[in-house]
Amino acid sequence: MKVIDIHTHPIFFGENAKPAETRKMIQREKKQGFIHVVALPDVLRYGRLPDEKQSRILNDEMISIVKIGKGFVTGFCGLNPKLGEKAVRAEVDRCVGEGTLRGLKLEVSCNALDPDMRWVMEAAEAHDVPILQHTWNQLYKSPRAYHSDPEDTCALARKWPNVRIIMAHLTGCGIRGIRAARGIDNMVVDTSGGAPEAGLVEYAVKELGDRRVVYGSDWPIRDLPTAVGRITGSAISSRAKQRILHDNAAEFLRL
Amino acid sequence: MSIEFYDTNAWVGLWPLAPLGHADLPTLRRHWRKHSIKGGLVSSLDALWLINPHDHNTRLIESTRKVAGVDPLPILNLLDPAWADELAQLMSDPSVKAVRLAPGYGGWKMSNRAAIEAAKEITAQGRRVVLTARLVDERQEHPAIKVKPVKAAAIARWIDKVPGMQPLIQGLSRWEVEELAKATDRFLTDLSFFEWDDSLGVLAKVVDLKRTVFGSLTPFHVTLAHQNKITLSPSASSAQRKAVAAGNALRWLK
Numbered sequence: 028m029k030v031i032d033i034h035t036h037p038i039f040f041g042e043n044a045k046p047a048e049t050r051k052m053i054q055r056e057k058k059q060g061f062i063h064v065v066a067l068p069d070v071l072r073y074g075r076l077p078d079e080k081q082s083r084i085l086n087d088e089m090i091s092i093v094k095i096g097k098g099f100v101t102g103f104c105g106l107n108p109k110l111g112e113k114a115v116r117a118e119v120d121r122c123v124g125e126g127t128l129r130g131l132k133l134e135v136s137c138n139a140l141d142p143d144m145r146w147v148m149e150a151a152e153a154h155d156v157p158i159l160q161h162t163w164n165q166l167y168k169s170p171r172a173y174h175s176d177p178e179d180t181c182a183l184a185r186k187w188p189n190v191r192i193i194m195a196h197l198t199g200c201g202i203r204g205i206r207a208a209r210g211i212d213n214m215v216v217d218t219s220g221g222a223p224e225a226g227l228v229e230y231a232v233k234e235l236g237d238r239r240v241v242y243g244s245d246w247p248i249r250d251l252p253t254a255v256g257r258i259t260g261s262a263i264s265s266r267a268k269q270r271i272l273h274d275n276a277a278e279f280l281r282l
Numbered sequence: 283m284s285i286e287f288y289d290t291n292a293w294v295g296l297w298p299l300a301p302l303g304h305a306d307l308p309t310l311r312r313h314w315r316k317h318s319i320k321g322g323l324v325s326s327l328d329a330l331w332l333i334n335p336h337d338h339n340t341r342l343i344e345s346t347r348k349v350a351g352v353d354p355l356p357i358l359n360l361l362d363p364a365w366a367d368e369l370a371q372l373m374s375d376p377s378v379k380a381v382r383l384a385p386g387y388g389g390w391k392m393s394n395r396a397a398i399e400a401a402k403e404i405t406a407q408g409r410r411v412v413l414t415a416r417l418v419d420e421r422q423e424h425p426a427i428k429v430k431p432v433k434a435a436a437i438a439r440w441i442d443k444v445p446g447m448q449p450l451i452q453g454l455s456r457w458e459v460e461e462l463a464k465a466t467d468r469f470l471t472d473l474s475f476f477e478w479d480d481s482l483g484v485l486a487k488v489v490d491l492k493r494t495v496f497g498s499l500t501p502f503h504v505t506l507a508h509q510n511k512i513t514l515s516p517s518a519s520s521a522q523r524k525a526v527a528a529g530n531a532l533r534w535l536k
Binding site for chain 2: 055058059163164166198199201202221222223224225226228246247248249250251252253254255256257259260261
């Protein structure tokens with residue numbers, strides 16, 4: 028079965044940053060049956076609020092990976108929206124404007140509904156690239172000022188219907204997040220992150236349909252065969268598995 | 283490659299905090315057959331929270347009697363003042379090869395003197411101890427019930443105080459296994475919460491794979507996902523995969 032992984036961190040806290048390591052990583056992914064991967068920047072290497080220089084370092088690594096990957100890798104540009112309009116637009120123009128990186132990645136610099144997200148969303152709309160927003164259930168924690176709950180990401184997607192959004196981490200979003208994601212045509216949920224909790228993929232397919240769930244691993248934090256197994260081992264149709272593992276991402280990323 | 287599995291971390295009964303359904307033994311066995319799991323240790327979720335889980339332990343043992351491949355894994359709650367009586371009853375049944383301790387759910391701590399006494403008694407009887415360090419990702423728990431995972435340091439101190447015991451510790455993360463392995467090599471571990479790129483390869487650097495066993499954590503987790511961790515490991519040999527899937531656990535239980 029062909030697989031596209033929409034959520035990987037090939038460089039993780041500085042590891043695998045050398046070109047030889049990147050090539051080795053790509054070979055391993057191909058060997059495991061992947062035909063394409065989305066590479067997300069090493070977003071927390073400098074903490075949750077990287078400055079302009081740090082952001083450029085992280086995104087330059089993505090540009091390098093995309094070039095080494097020769098069509099195997101779609102790279103996303105990491106952004107800290109709190110750096111303001113000028114910095115955000117400059118970094119998107121630099122990385123995405125030339126067509127090297129083809130998506131935007133948002134971690135925990137600010138909540139998805141923060142007013143500073145406006146520049147990010149306008150840039151995504153202008154360049155017609157998708158956004159991957161880290162999302163996790165924070166029901167009984169307090170960092171929601173900068174951490175996005177499923178409802179925050181869903182509200183963002185509703186507010187910007189012309190921007191394609193990936194709500195990351197099915198396990199972290201849980202049933203609550205799946206229900207919040209109903210009826211949002213410009214958003215998909217990725218299956219990355221957390222333990223392979225039973226029933227969630229089935230519930231997501233039931234509530235959202237098999238077109239709105241995409242496979243992601245969160246590699247290398249997660250084991251690739253285990254991440255795939257949470258899809259192939261779920262009680263959904265073969266057609267739904269194929270859509271989640273490949274077709275939906277191919278369509279969403281316009282590969 | 284065809285690999286047979288022995289499941290050390292399977293549960294029947296009702297988990298009240300998520301819509302997992304009420305699994306009974308026939309349901310579990312059907313699930314196992316579908317996944318080439320030839321047998322395993324089974325505990326009761328209904329017994330997990332009770333201070334005196336005697337009735338559920340008894341029901342579990344009776345229901346597994348004469349069912350090939352299914353080994354009952356009763357739970358001992360050391361908060362129960364009569365835990366020694368319960369343990370004596372469990373030890374009198376030859377079908378009980380091991381006893382599960384789950385301090386986070388039973389409401390007791392590893393520093394409790396009974397944790398050492400019970401483990402010594404189980405070991406003296408020639409049986410095994412299974413310790414549940416984590417059953418659910420604590421980030422995903424119900425807000426009213428904050429069960430913290432058992433700390434590796436506390437497990438290490440407990441193992442040190444029970445000579446001859448080699449417990450199976452279930453539910454540790456990568457970092458927790460690494461911490462425990464620095465303190466002692468006298469334990470086995472499952473992979474239910476141990477995950478990283480090539481989990482088995484990473485684990486092999488800190489724990490001999492002969493001390494690693496398969497546990498599906500049914501009904502909480504997707505069984506095939508955990509099986510893939512073993513069967514599709516890019517670094518483990520065929521013999522190592524087979525041993526982790528079943529051989530190590532069966533040898534440990536003999």
